[in-house]
Amino acid sequence: MDTSRLTRVDEATWRLEPEGAMRVPAIVYGTEDLVREMDEKVLEQTRNVACLPGIVKAAYALPDAHWGYGFPIGGVAAFDPDAGGVVSAGGVGFDISCGVRTITTGLDRSEVAPLVEKLADALYAAVPVGLGRTGQIKLSDAELDAMLAGGARWAVSMGWGDPADLERIEEKGQMAGADPAAVSRKAKERQRAEMGTLGSGNHYLEIQEVAEIFDAEAARVFGLAKGQVVVTIHCGSRGLGHQIGTEFLREMALAAPAHGIELPDRELACAPLRSALAQRYLGAMRAAINCALANREIIDHLARGVLRRMFPQARMALLFDVSHNTCKLERHRIDGEEKALFVHRKGATRAFGPGHPEVPEPLRAVGQPVLIGGSMGTGSWVLAGAATSEQKSFASAVHGAGRAMSRHEATRQYRGDQIVAELRSRGVVVRAPSMRGVAEEAPAAYKDVDAVVLAAERAGLARRVAHLVPIVCIKG
Amino acid sequence: MPAEARFEHFVHGADIGIRGIGPTLEEAFAQAARALTAVMVDPATLQPRQTVEVACSAPDRETLLVDFLNALLFETATRHMLFGRFDVRIEGDRLEARASGEPIDAARHEPAVEVKGATMTELAVRPLPEGGWLAQCVVDV
Incomplete structure (x- = not known):
């Protein structure tokens, strides 16, 4: 990205004042190196988002931003329904509520190390991955609707999960306002046999070791100790979310002229929040959030079953579950006044700071856990929402490394x-259905996740708590 | 001399662009569908064992391309099939196609990725100056 048109506000904040049709400034967070490496399209897309009706304060690109669909991936934008604000299917994306969850196990690496190959085989056999693999669970129409309304809470009620998990999931495991009737027959059909499947691309299930602690107090509160083993799952709402995204993107793009919205890019497809189309989308999108929450709960359940069989001494507990492709109605203070805003996070993680009432009580003093997936070889991060994130980015932080190579x-x-072979020599055991798929996800195809989280910390979005390195990677 | 039928991929930051080129609009769409399959597997390795029919209509050619590709992705997701041959007919705003392929065999096909959806990014359907047609978009993987 050409930084000459941006004003550097501080070490990790860059600003473009409104120009042309922009209603608000564009703000890019990142160190100079990261911002320079960003595609020009990131700024173009952030500027386009800044042109949308009812946008509040600024359109944001986070340190991991890259070229997306309409919105940049790594983008945040909030809209005011009282000011003609919109909801955008492109601003949520195709993999609705894609996210990350991390489970602590109480196991030490030394307990797991002798059995890693067996553990990898057992996890690979238990969790369906890749294209064309279905799950063990087939849902009837009534069960599909119950899942879409109930999320992880539904999964737990079916026996696929621990009730204690619900407190550690955003929205307590169940997104309110979901409308299964707004979800098309096709979307439901795609999901019928896909519950508990991981998918492919950058989705994974990893056994990781806590390699380094950066914030001892937050790590203690999160239950993380150096040398201990955790399980991390990255996946989303599977075929159901993809189909909902596809259908509403089309419908919003075609309906934009009737809503009096001029789209600088068709992918910015959106509808006024007060329109029937927007309300239908919100109902379907929230149902897809529940689908993702249920799916991660089930995969977690399958993984815990494997660990329990192999390591009876394991004491597993959900650290947290975050979603990074969402639009949520939240209350934020704008110029001293509290407002209800629809916050789009496309490739961005909610990052409530210390003391926020929506952070579960046991974690509240240190802030919401922010789980960052890295690429296969390089490891992942646990951050905590910073006190300043509210004012910087509607309480949002990064979501991953972001691709650096096509x-x-x-x-x-x-x-x-x-x-x-190279990862094995570094102590990482990989299982994957496709070697081409592995090549496409090569560690070097991603940005340096360490630089991304450091930039997020410097920008005041979140602070580093722990660095996790993979031991076993089940790749979709 | 109109363009020879072929497909290719082009670069998009996180994902991948698919492009079909053909002497007719229909052939360009069919080649774009092959390019879509090629994101997952080599279409030449697929046997035309079963044929599935898809139909869609849209107010413009670009939307019709996205609809066609998404209809194929729906068939792949629900029938667990991959398609290598396509016979496309377009009349006005309506498309009808026959897609031939076989059930996914993960061990033999080793599909690289699952495609989540065809998008409107870099979406274009246009005649080529040398004759023939181009049909392209980015797909989300």
Whole structure:
């Protein structure tokens, strides 16, 4: 990104004043290196978002931002329904409520190390991954609707999860306002046999070791100790979310002229929050959030079953579950006045700071856990929402490393079997259905996740708590 | 001399662009569908064992392309099939197509990724100056 048009506000904040049709400024968070490495399209897309009706304060791009669909991935924007604000299907994306959850196990790496190959095989057998693999669970129409209304709470009621988990999931495991009737037959059909499946692309299930602690007090509160083993799952709402995203993007793009909205880019497809179309989308999108929460709960349940069988001494507990592709109605203070806003986070994690009432009580003093997925080899991060995140980014932080290299380029440069061998030599056991898929997800195809989280900390979005390194990676 | 039928991929930051080129609009759409399959597997490795029919209509050609590709993704997701051959007919705002392929065999096909959806990013359907048609968009993986 060409930084010459931006004003540097501080070490990790860059600002573009409104110009042309922009209603608010564009703000880019990141160190100079990260911002320079960003695609020009990130600024173009952030500027486009700043042009949408009813946008409040600013359109934001976070340190992991890259070129997305209409909105940049790593983008945040809030809209005021009282000021003609909109909801955008593109601003949520195709994998609605894609997210990350991390489970503590109480196991030490030394207990797991002798059995990693067996553990990898058992997890790979228990959790369906990749294209064309279905789950063990087939849902009837009534069960599908109950799942879409109930989220992780439904999964737990079916016996696929621990009731104690619900407190550690955003929205307590059940997104309110979901409308299963707003979800098309096609979307439900795609999901019928996909519950408890991981999907593919950058989705994964990892066994990780807590490699380093950066904030001892927050780590203690989160239940993280150096050398201990955790399970991390990254996936979303599967076929159901993809179908809802596809259908509403089309409908919103075609209906925009009738709503009096001029779209600078068709992918910015949106509808006024007070329209029937927007309300239908919100009902369907919230149902997809519940689908993602239920799906992660079930995968977690499958993984815990494997760990319990192999390590009876394990004491597993959900640290937290975050979603990073959402639009949520939240209360934020704007110029001293509290307002109900629809906050879009596309490739961005909610990051409530210390003391926020929506952070579960046992964690509240240190802030909401923010779980950051890295690429296969490089590890992941646990952060905590910073006190300043509310004022900086509607309480949002980064979601991952972000790609630095296209899939095409990655397959030209790398071979899957070589990557698997190299990772094994570094102590990471990989299981994956496709070696081409592994090549496309080569660690070097991603930005340096360590630099991304450091930038998020410097920008005042979240602070670093712990660095996790993979031991076993089940790749979709 | 109109363009020879072929498909290719193009670069998009996080995902991948698919492009079909053909002497006719229909052939460009069919090649775009092959490009879509090629994101997942090599379409040449697929046997035309079963044929599925899809139909869609849209107010413009670009939306029709996205609808067609998403209809194929729906068939892949629900029938657990991959398609390598396409016979496309377009009349006015309506498309009808026959897609031939086989059930996914994860061990043999080793699909690289699952495509979540065809998007409107870099979406274009247009005649080529040398004759023939181009049909393209980015797909989310």
